[in-house]
Amino acid sequence: MIRLTGFSLSLLCWVGSGALLPGQVSLPPSTVAAVAEEEGLTDSLAFPGSGESFGREELQDSRSDSVLSFLSAQAGVPFLSVYGNSRSGSPVMRGFGDGSLRKTLILLDGLPLNRPDLSSPEWGRVPLESLESVSVLRGSRTVRYGSAALAGVIALQTEAGPVERGGELSAYLGSESTRSGALSLQAPLAEGAWTFRGEDYRSAGYRDHSGREEGSFSLSLQHSSGPAVESRLAFSASEVRFENPGGLGFDRFQSDPRQSAVYVTGFEDLYVTERRTSQLDGLLRWQGAGAWQGSARASGSWEERLINEGGFFADNEVGQGQGEMVGEWKGARLELEGGVRWRAERLQFRGYSDQERQLPRQRAELARESAALFLLGRYELGGGWSLRAGASGEGYQLRADSRGLGAFPSPEETFSEKGRELQWAAEAALEYEFAPESSAWLRYERVYRFPLLDEIAGYQGFxxxxxxxxxxxPEWGHSVEAGFSAQWGLLQGGMALFGTWLEDEIAFQDNLNRNLAATARIGGELFAQWEGERWRADLRYHWTEARLREGEFADRELPLVPRHSLFGNLAFAPAADWEVSLGGQFLSSSWQGDDFGNEGQRLPARAVFHLGVDWQLSEDCLLYGKVTNLLDRHYASYAAATQFYPAPGRQWQCGLRLRF
Incomplete structure (x- = not known):
């Protein structure tokens, strides 16, 4: 049972009982761009590159049940999941498949959501209804955002401008006893505003013993001291409980993808994980004298995780503190932005030999502190040309202590070590704006990535x-990109060609995270979107060639990287209050995770379609229905070590969205 759910629902009822009067919710206009602007930078300082931005209207029109499912269906970003659902997984971009989450930075209101270990963030604690925008920046952004931004950046934004009194209620029912409800409330408050959001989600899961329960809420306060100073304080909490059905051999996967690999009658609670997370965020923006302005962000979070995986029992606590301070200056032709980033991580691990936690087996504590300096600049050359450049330096120090316990402690579980690293990044870009909303660019970046705590220290009993x-x-290398985006009336499109060459890329092989030989990724991306009075359509095609360049597996393909990916959506409005939409995606086959020799069973290609219908009952009330995996295809988004992790078959969902 999710204890947080009862509390959050009670708080929903209390806030909604009389705190608001009816009114219209203020929603900003939506934007979709082939070139996204980096979160946290001014419009002119953003480095050009392939990407897209989606506003609140696009997020709601998608009827997606999570950020991951939205990214897959609308932004052409597939994800890998071992649990077979869209609320836990790793997005895949720019040819980084195996370990993709380590190399894709997830930002929430400008600060990283990535965890210090190998587990994925809890996407469910960021309901799609709570977001004002989602930006997808493909390609490295290491100078501005640091180590994790090697494949790209996914920026989630909840901050809003001035709000009016109002709210929104949404709920849906679906296959596998799935049900969800969410409530958003907002109102002006003195010289600012407050916003409350809460969500409850439950599902039995597509596979046997793959159930999931989630509860989350957030409360934020905004304040403005005149036009020069703006501040924001937010608190959020979430709780999730989910079962792990495990992987299946290929024959079992083909015969019955719904079955569980690990369930044994009478031991249902041996494969359950629980997480409880709380987080406090703060933001301060100010306008300085003349052309100067600045901002400071900080957050602190704490997570408790209880793990039961067959004979493996553990309690894991993760504490994080992070922040950044940024200053910007804008002249007639020259613009500068510089700042400092910092992050402190602490993991405490307690392993047991029994589920009752009476027989301790191991204790471990890992801590890492990192800091970075960065500087970016842009110079207007004239005639539509601009030159941009930037550089950064980052370093960390690490402490790891582990001790084996019990009657026969393992010597391998006892160690006390320290480590530190320094790295740097640099980038340059040339951009030409040949028409309004149309530009071409060429950019280069020297990139790096530090290993995560899990990659360095085997502290979790494995x-x-x-x-x-x-x-x-650390991984390091070079990244280049050339592309253009343009708009011709109702048609918008773009293209990008890219290459990333890494030295010392880190991968798990033969029971150890190792520095592989050199790797290379080259590819191209095409994007087109058209919107008419009743019809709208978009199409994305990605081609990626990812291989090892040297060593034992020279010229072999890198695992979990499909060579061809195609994503498309088509929508038709037969009447002013009706819309029918059809979406689909195709991913070609790829090698399983860890199969650097390209010798095992390939992860099969897949083509999946989705159908949706919307009925706008009134300006403030919407009914919708959708069917995902319309043709009920059996496929897996992830496979490793001969084990396949099935994705859901055909699923239906019906929902309601009401504004007041």
């Missing part, structure tokens, strides 16, 4: 060949 791998080096 004994690695080297418990503390001090020899593991």
């Amino acid at each position: 004994l690695l060949d080297v418990p503390f791998n001090a020899a593991l080096e």
Whole structure:
């Protein structure tokens, strides 16, 4: 049972009982662009590159049940999931498949949502209804955002401008006893505003024993001290409980993808994970003298995780503090932005030999502090040409202590080590604006990525060949991109060609995270969108060639990277209050995770379609229905070590959205 759910629903009822009067919700206009502007930068300082931005209207029109499902259906960003649902997984961009989440930065209101270990963030704690915008920046952004932004950046924004009194209620029912309800409330308050959001989600899951329960809420306060100073304070909490059905051999996967690999009658609670998370965020913006302005962001979070995986029992606590301070200056032709980023991470692990937690087996604590300086600039050359450049430096220090316990402690579980690293990044870009809303660009970046705590230290009871791998080096390399975006009346489109060459890329092989030989990724992306009076359509095509360049597996394909990906959506409005939409995606086959020799069973290609119908009952009330995986295809989004992790078959969903 999710204890947070009852509390959040009670709070929903209390806030909604009389705190608001009826009114219209103020929604900003939506935008979709082939070139996204980096979150946190001024419009002119944003480095050009392939990407898209989606406003609140696009987010709601999608009828997606999570950020991940929206990214997959609308932004052409597929995801890998071992749990077979769209509320937990790793997005895949720019040819980074295996370990993609380590190399894709997820930002929430300008600060990283990524965890310090190998687990994915809880996407469910960021309901789609709570977001004002989602931006997808493809390609490295290491100078501005640091180590994790190697494949790209996904920026989620909840901040809003001035709000009016109002709210929104949404709910849906679906296959596998799925049900969800969410409530948003907002109102002016003195010289600012407050916003409350809460969500409750429950599902039995497509596979046997793959149930999931989630509850979350957030409360934010905004304040403006005249036009020069703006501040925001937000608190959020979430709780999730989910079952792990495990992977299946290929024959079992083909015969019955719904079955569970790990369930044993009478031991249902042996494969359950629970997480409880709370977070406090703060933001301060100010307008300085003359052409100066600045901002400061900070957040602190704490997570408790209870893990039961067969004979593996553990409690894991993760604490994080992070922030950045940024200053910007804008002259007639020259603009500058500089700042400092910092992050502190602490993991505490307690392993047990029994589910009752009476027989301790291991204790471990890992801590890492990192800091970075960055500087970006843009110079207007004239005639539509502009030159941009930037550089950054980042370093960290790490402490890891682990101790084996019990009657026969394992020597491999006992170690006390330290480590530190320094790295740097630099980038340059040339852009030419040849028409309004149309430009071409060429950019280069020297990139890097630090290993995560899990990649260095085997502290979670899974004994690695080297418990503390001090020899593991950061990844580093070079990235280039050339492209253009343009708008011709109702048609918008763009193209990008890219290449990323890495040295010392980190991957899990033979029971240890190792620095592989050099790797190379080259590819291209095409995007087109058209919107008429009754019809709208979009199409995305990605081609990626990802291979090892040297060593034992030279010229082999990198795992979990489909060579061809195609995403499309078509919508038709037969009447002013009706819309029918059809979406689909195709991903070609790829090698399983960890299969660097390209010798095992390939992850099969898949083509999946979705159908949706919307009925706008009134300006403030919408009914909708949708069917995902319309043709009930059996497929898996992830496979590793001969185990396949099935995705859901055909699923239906009916929902209501009401504004007041």
